[in-house]
Amino acid sequence: MKKIGVLTSGGDSPGMNAAIRAVVRKAIYHGVEVYGINYGYAGLINNDIHKLEIGDVGDIIHRGGTMLYTARCEEFKTPEGRQTAIDHLNAIGIQGLVVIGGDGSFRGAEKLTELGFPTIGIPGTIDNDIPGTDFTIGFDTALNTVIDAIDKIRDTATSHERTYVIEVMGRDAGDLALWSGLADGAETIIIPEESYSMTDIVKKLRRGHERGKKHSIIVVAEGVGSGPEFGQKIQEETNLETRVTVLGHIQRGGSPTAYDRVLASRLGAHAVELLLDGKQGCAVGIRNNKLVHKDITQVLSETHEIDQEMYRLSQELSI
Known part of the structure; x- marks a missing residue:
């Protein structure tokens, strides 16, 4: 393999740049040319592909977002769109592709593999909702962003003697809510993986x-419902002064933590190693601090599960 490509797709997450840097430098170290694809799968279809040199990824390891930009692409979901993407890759002589993103990005990688194009997925999402890995790139940074925000909100909550409902990202995964709620001593944590009772919340x-x-402090994962709606119900039921903060996209930005930089560097390099070893259709990850890889179709067939022991602990400590 003499040429590989790399792209980022779906929602951005801190540490994606560190992963891009690792892919580029690891490949060049082994004498392989690397091509960056702008705007994810849309860039493949639009032939927005350019060669990357060592200097192109200098001074980006500390930056949030993604230097290759990202976008969603409906056209890639069609057989014609995927074939166009492969034709553009073949025209340049690119023989393998590294895709950095979440489950939607992984599904695109799976489709390319099914068409015979070697592709490796790197989990990059603040939701931490990809099976087969303990952590995804960006989760640790987003978690620390949320914790910092809740710390500040608690100061105001204390000063005004108020109840605060804080809505965090996570869609169908409650990791951000659970970890931040436990770390910040939230009285209630509401996540999509577990049922809840408004009556019990009010009683507490x-x-x-x-x-x-x-x-x-009540932390609500966006996948469960609207923070403002929860806040209104709580105030109506308890008659306690209640305020709501929706943290929104602030959770995706910022300089990646040391953990995310190291994780992204390790996963990026491992993805290149797999391609050079002739592997394809794999998703890389980390388990018990050891690099692992798994069939991407198997990963997509599994369901992300919350840490039940941690959830029970959060309930026990919030009495």
Whole structure:
């Protein structure tokens, strides 16, 4: 293999640039040319492909976002679109592709592999919802962003003796809510993987208020419902002054943490190694701090699961 490509797709996450850097430098170290594809799968179809040299990925390891940009592409979901993408890759002589992104990006990589084009997926999403890996690139940074925000909100909640509902990202995965809620001592954590009772939440808030508790923090994953709606229900049920903060896209930005930089570097290099070893249709990941890879179709067939022990602990500590 003499030429490989790399792209980022779907939602951006801190650490994607570090992964791109690792792919480029690892490949060049082994005498392989690397081509960057702008705007994900849309760039493949539009032939927005350019060669990357060592200097092109200098001074990006600390930057959030992605230097290759990202976009969603409906045309790639069609057989004609995928064939156009492969034709453009073949015209340049690119023999393998590294895709950095979430489950939607992985499905695109799976389709390319089915058509005979060697592709490796790297999990990059703040949701941490990709099976087969303990952590995805960007989760740790987003988690620390959320924790910092909740710390600041708690100062205000304490000063004004209010209940605060904080909506965090996560779509169908509650990892951001669970980890941040546990780290910040939230009184209630509401995630899509677990059922909840508004009656129980209200009872806990009233119980705390009766024993002299001046404020409460409730963390809600966006996949469960609207933070403002939860806040309205809680105020109506408890008559406690309640405020709502929706953290939104601030969670995706910022300089990646040391952990995300190292994780992205390791996964990026491992993806290149797999391509050079003749592997394809794999998703790389990390388990117990060891690099692993798994069939991407198998990964996509599995369901992300929350850490039940951690969830139970959060309930036990928030009495």
